[in-house]
Amino acid sequence: MTQALPNFYTVIPAGGVGTRLWPLSRANAPKFLHDLTGAGTTLIRGTFERLAPLTGDRVMVVTGESHRDAVREQIPELAGGDLVLEPSPKDSAAAIGLAAAILHRRDPEIIMGSFAADQVIAPVDIFQEAVKEAAVTAATGRIVTIGIKPTTPATGFGYIRQGEALSIDGAPHACEVAEFVEKPGEQKAQEYVDGGSHLWNAGMFVAPVGLLLEHLKANEPQLHDGLVEIAAAWGTERQQEVMARIWPTLPKTAIDYAVAEPAAAAGDVAVIPGHFTWDDVGDFAAIARLNPAEDEDQMTVLGDSSRVYSDESSGVVVSETDRVVALIGVRDIVVVDTDDALLVTTTDHAQSVKQAVEALQKKGDSDVL
Amino acid sequence: MTQALPNFYTVIPAGGVGTRLWPLSRANAPKFLHDLTGAGTTLIRGTFERLAPLTGDRVMVVTGESHRDAVREQIPELAGGDLVLEPSPKDSAAAIGLAAAILHRRDPEIIMGSFAADQVIAPVDIFQEAVKEAAVTAATGRIVTIGIKPTTPATGFGYIRQGEALSIDGAPHACEVAEFVEKPGEQKAQEYVDGGSHLWNAGMFVAPVGLLLEHLKANEPQLHDGLVEIAAAWGTERQQEVMARIWPTLPKTAIDYAVAEPAAAAGDVAVIPGHFTWDDVGDFAAIARLNPAEDEDQMTVLGDSSRVYSDESSGVVVSETDRVVALIGVRDIVVVDTDDALLVTTTDHAQSVKQAVEALQKKGDSDVL
Incomplete structure (x- = not known):
């Protein structure tokens, strides 16, 4: 109304x-x-x-x-x-x-x-x-x-x-x-x-x-x-x-x-x-929080979940490619799979992604930033 | 002789x-x-x-x-x-x-x-x-x-x-x-x-x-x-x-x-x-063992290491693509990055990769096996 x-x-x-x-x-x-x-x-x-x-x-x-x-x-x-x-x-x-x-x-x-x-x-x-x-x-x-x-x-x-x-x-x-x-x-x-x-x-x-x-x-x-x-x-x-x-x-x-x-x-x-x-979805921990998995032994998947396989794992996968993603025995993991860059971290380290990006910039890998 | x-x-x-x-x-x-x-x-x-x-x-x-x-x-x-x-x-x-x-x-x-x-x-x-x-x-x-x-x-x-x-x-x-x-x-x-x-x-x-x-x-x-x-x-x-x-x-x-x-x-x-x-290089733990990193805070990298960035991480990365791989705060991790499939696990779970492959076969993802 x-x-x-x-x-x-x-x-x-x-x-x-x-x-x-x-x-x-x-x-x-x-x-x-x-x-x-x-x-x-x-x-x-x-x-x-x-x-x-x-x-x-x-x-x-x-x-x-x-x-x-x-x-x-x-x-x-x-x-x-x-x-x-x-x-x-x-x-x-x-x-x-x-x-x-x-x-x-x-x-x-x-x-x-x-x-x-x-x-x-x-x-x-x-x-x-x-x-x-x-x-x-x-x-x-x-x-x-x-x-x-x-x-x-x-x-x-x-x-x-x-x-x-x-x-x-x-x-x-x-x-x-x-x-x-x-x-x-x-x-x-x-x-x-x-x-x-x-x-x-x-x-x-x-x-x-x-x-x-x-x-x-x-x-x-x-x-x-x-x-x-x-x-x-x-x-x-x-x-x-x-x-x-x-x-x-x-x-x-x-x-x-x-x-x-x-x-x-x-x-x-x-x-x-x-x-x-x-x-404000500031980091991947926020994404995990905003997209809770259905049960403890499941991953939160953003993107196509049909090619994601997980066992004894928890956390969040962002899949921007059509690749198979297999996760085994990784807890609170963050995996972000894109065409030209891959990030693997944990929800506890979600804030540190910024430093990694700064380091990549210095390193000369700015084509993927 | x-x-x-x-x-x-x-x-x-x-x-x-x-x-x-x-x-x-x-x-x-x-x-x-x-x-x-x-x-x-x-x-x-x-x-x-x-x-x-x-x-x-x-x-x-x-x-x-x-x-x-x-x-x-x-x-x-x-x-x-x-x-x-x-x-x-x-x-x-x-x-x-x-x-x-x-x-x-x-x-x-x-x-x-x-x-x-x-x-x-x-x-x-x-x-x-x-x-x-x-x-x-x-x-x-x-x-x-x-x-x-x-x-x-x-x-x-x-x-x-x-x-x-x-x-x-x-x-x-x-x-x-x-x-x-x-x-x-x-x-x-x-x-x-x-x-x-x-x-x-x-x-x-x-x-x-x-x-x-x-x-x-x-x-x-x-x-x-x-x-x-x-x-x-x-x-x-x-x-x-x-x-x-x-x-x-x-x-x-x-x-x-x-x-x-x-x-x-x-x-x-x-x-x-x-x-x-x-x-017999039976699993990724063997690869980590056979290719020790130079120091504790470094990853073992098989493939092109120039695009691998790691911070507070240890383990092994196998890079078969030219993608940037960033690892933050992951210990004893195993990341295998290929064109059509990505594996993320730990050296402790290296033996479980076999079960994952069997599961993928059942799931119908045998194109990447």
């Missing part, structure tokens, strides 16, 4: 390679273009479908130039001007800021919601309720984030400390943000979970485009001015020339530093607690 | 797939066609080169029809009639018996030595000395085996119990064989090693061809008569017709049962203790 929200626009930044998911995820086939949950759809398509009921066809994707065709294939609903292609990666402030600047020229009253392309969320209806509350709260002149109620003392995420409740019609759970806090150590993380007033920062922002640009201008004036200049040329014959000239000069910084944290310090940020499960 | 022995003929039975070395070793690329020691030569070539100084070009290979070209490529020295091709596998009694029957027609005085194509032996000069003693002993009218001084209480081999020493000029270490004993349990195997009078049965036989055929006739008359009939047609225009007609009717049995054990019971078998290292 979800209805599209007036003036609400979804922005999907689709960046990042997902290095810890190499060799599945890589420069020319990043995380968001994979189906990592066995859902039958890629993560970016899942993101689109989760938000389409709220925004209809008012969706903009910001991604790298090399992913143009793949993203068009995944979201054929995208209008021409709503696929924003970055000539080079410039971090989240430039990506989200450019979307805000383009939308602001179309209609300064637009409220945009920015949701990364590579997250897994369920149940969808509870997520959508939180987004609605965020949009209603944003309409009162605030930048709104959706924080996730933590289920474990994760040390890999930043946290949001909730402040006082706000009294907003249609957004009964909205609170002030007391502060954004950096990724904690294990003890601090446990305190955050036990205390009950901290939420995971999932990088979801809902904001009036004008207010977002105001804060960007205050904190990153060069970035702001450059993005506004690109936006002014957007959709004109000068678009390409201006993009090519200005984009390379823009500073690289995260939206958290450029907008969210200073805006929170100014009292302009609210948070909606999200009581849904959320996973 | 080794000299060729008069009347001595080397026979190399090259059969068996080496199922425990799947997917490296398989029906169309069996164990003996691989370089499993990093020596730079295949096992069958190594076998030939170990024996050539003793027999010159008097070498006969018995193998499956499908390996004709590969064996010719490995041993271009083979004369036309000395490559015996089996239309189907018939176990060792038929293979070795046919070689004996063919050689017997050429010259009843020939002493043949049968040495499997897929064994690893060092040092070669000590092996050659043992073969010479075996040939000298065989010339006194005995079937002679070379037994290996056991270094571990192996349960995967049969054993030979030494009897009284024989006094033979030129064969100072020759002994009677008291009996052949079956593969023992762990306790028995330990007793054999501790006792000092048991040797591993490595399946090496040196015998006058006439005596070998006599025992074969006594124990397996149908097999004997069939082989003699094939041998009579060998090298004539009838060879193919007779082979095609008789071979399929021959019983399948091992040379141990058909000749060695009954001959031992009759007091006709001697043994030369072999004080060399011997390995």
